[in-house]
Amino acid sequence: MTTATPARTTATPTPWAAVLRAETRLFLREPGGLFWILVFPSALLTILGLIPSFRDPDDALGGRRVIDLYVPVSVLLAMIMAGIGAMPPILTGYRERGILRRMSTTPVPPSALLTAQIALHGAAALGSAALVMTVGRAVFGVRLPGQPFGYVLALLLATASVLGLGALLCALSRTTKASSAIGTVANLVMMFTAGVWIPVQTMPETLRRIVEVTPFGAASQALDRAASGGWPGWVQLGVMALWAAVVTGLATRLFRWE
Template structure:
C-alpha cells in the first residue's frame, strides 16, 4: 500500500461560492471529496482490490467446487463476506490514518482551529468518505459474487447490514486511534501496516474462521475483525448474528473511539 496523504489544505481547496454562502461543513465536505477522488490509490485499494481478490480466488477451480466440510458450500461462497470486510479494513486502517496524520503534521488542523471549519469537521468528513467508499465496495463485492460466481445473496439482509455497519464502525475507530497515536504520516502508515495483516488473518483471508481450530477461532472472534467475519457469515446463511459477536463489535467500536478521542491531538 502507498501513503495516500493528500498534499493540499482542505481550507485552501474550498470551492468558490460565486455570490452564495456555503457553510464551512459543506465546504470541507466538497473539498475533501475532490481531494479524495484525486487519489487513485484510495479508489483502487478500497473499491477495486476486494473485488479483485474475489475474482482471482474464483478463478481457482477448487474454490468453485462444493465442499462437504463446509456444509455443501463452496469456498467462494465463504470468501464473499471476507472480501467485504477487506474493504472495511483498507478504508479504516490503511487509507484514513496517513491522511489525517499528514494534515496534523503540516499544521492544517491547527490552522483550521482558527476558522469556522473546525478540525472536528474534517475528521467527521474523512470518516464519512471512507465509510461510504467501504460500503460501496462491499456492495460491489456482493454483486460480483452473485453475477460472476452465482453466490447467493445474504439471506438475512437486516443482520448482514447491522454486522457490516458495526464492522465499519470498528475499523474506522481503529484507524482513528492510529491517527491519534502516530506523530507523522509515515508512522501512521507503519502502524496501519502492523495492524493490517493481522486483521486480514482474523477475517479469514488465509484460513476462514469456520475452518480454524476451535481454540484459535474462539480467540479470533474476540477481535473486531474475527467477530465481524463470523457475524456476516451467519447472516449470509440466513440467521441473525450471535449477540455475542455484535456485542464484541460494539465494545471494540466504543473503546477504540473513546481512546482515539482521549489521545487525538489537533497539532
Template sequence: MTATLSATGPARRPATAVLRTEIRLFLREPGALFWVMVFPTVLLTVLGLIPSFREDQEDLGGRGVIDLYVPVAVLLAMIMAGLQAMPPVLTVYRERGILRRMSTTPVRPSALLTAQIVLHGAASLCSAALVLAVGRVAFGVRLPGQIPGYTLSLVLAVACVLALGATVCALSRTSKVATAVGSVAYLVMMFTAGVWVPVQTMPGLLRRIVECTPLGAASQALDQAARGDWPGWTHLAVVALWTAVLGAASTRLFRWE
C-alpha cells in the same frame, strides 16, 4: 444580495463544504480508489476462478470456499480504508498545521475528521456492494439471506475499523509512524478477518481466540447473516464493544496539533 448569500453560504455549511473538498481529493488518488474500491473484488475474482473453490463441500454446509471469502473481501475493503488510506491523510494534515489553521476559521477541525470518516465509510460500503454483486453474478454466490442482520453487522464493522484507524491517527505523531503502525495493524486485521484462512475453517482454539477480535467476530456475524441466520449476539456484542473502546480511546487521545 446574491453575493452576500454566496459568501455566507459556505460558512453556514462548513461540514458540507469540507466533505465536498475531501471527496474531490480522494477521487484524485487512484491508488486509494483501487485498494479500497477495486482490490477486494479483484481478490474475490481470482479466488473464484479456482475450480475447487466453487465446488460445494459437505464440511462447509453445502457451500463452496468462495462463499466464505465474500465476507472476507467485504472486510478487506474496510481494512484498506480504515488502516491504509485514512490515517496517513489525517496525520499529514496535522503535521502540516492544516488542522491548527482551521481552528482559527469558522470551519472546525472536527469537520475534517468527520468528513474523512464519512468518506471512507461510504467507500467501504460501496466496495461491499460491488463484492456482493460480482460474487452473485460471476460465481453464483447467494445474496445474504438475512438482510437486516447483514446490514447491522456491516455498519458495526465499518464503524469499528474506522474507530481503529482514528486511534492509529491519535497515537501517531507523524505520517511515517502512522503508516508503520497502520501496516502492522493491517496485517493483524487481515489474518483475523480470514484473508489467508477463513475463520470458519480455523482450528477450534485459534478460532475462539480470533472470534474475540473485532474483525474475527464481524466475519462470523456476516457469514451467519449470509446463510440466512440472525448474527450471533455474542459476535455483534464483541464488535460493538471494540467500537466503543476504540472510539473512546481515539476521542481522548486525538490531538489537533
C-alpha cells in the same frame, strides 16, 4: 417611477459542507486509495473464484463452497483498506503539515475535517462491500444474504469498529511514517483475523475462539451467519459494538490536532 429589484442571494454552503466537498474532490483524485478500497477486494474475490476447487461444494463446510466464505471476507478487506490503510496517513499528514493548526484560526473547526474523512472512507467501504456482493452474485452465483437486516447491522458495526480503530491509529501516530509503519502491522493482523488467508470458519477451534474476540473475527462470523439466512450471533454483534465504543472513546480522548 421605478422600484429597485432586490439582489438575488445565493445560498452559501456551511463550513462543514464546504470541507466535505473539498475533501471529496481530493479523495477522488487519489487513484491509489480508490483502487485499494474499491477495486482490490472485488479483484481478489475474482482471482480466488477462478480456482476450480473453490467453486466446488465442500462437505466440511456444510455443502457450501470456499468462494461463498470469501464474499464476507472480501467485504471486510475493503473496510480494513479504508479505515486502517487509507484514512490514518491522510489525517496524520494534515496534522504533521500544520493544516489542522491553521484551521483552528478559521471559523471551520478541525473536527469538520475528521468527520469528512470518516464519512468518505466509511461510504467508500460500504460501496466496495456492495460491489463485492454484486461480483460474487453475478460471476460466481453466490447467494445474496438470507438475512439482509442482520447483514446490514453487522456491516455497520464492522464499519464503526474499523473507523474507530483508524481514528485511534491517527491519535497514536505523531508522524506519517509512524502511521504507515503501525498501519502496516495492523493491516496484517486485521487481515488474518478477518480470514483473508484462512477463513475463520476453517480455523482450528482454539484459534477460532481467539480470533472471534477481535472485531473482524466477530464480523466475519456475523456476516457469514447472516449470509446463510440466520440472525448474527448476539455475542459477535456485542463484540463489535464493544470494540467500536472502546476504540472510539480512546481515539476521542487521545487525539490531538497539533
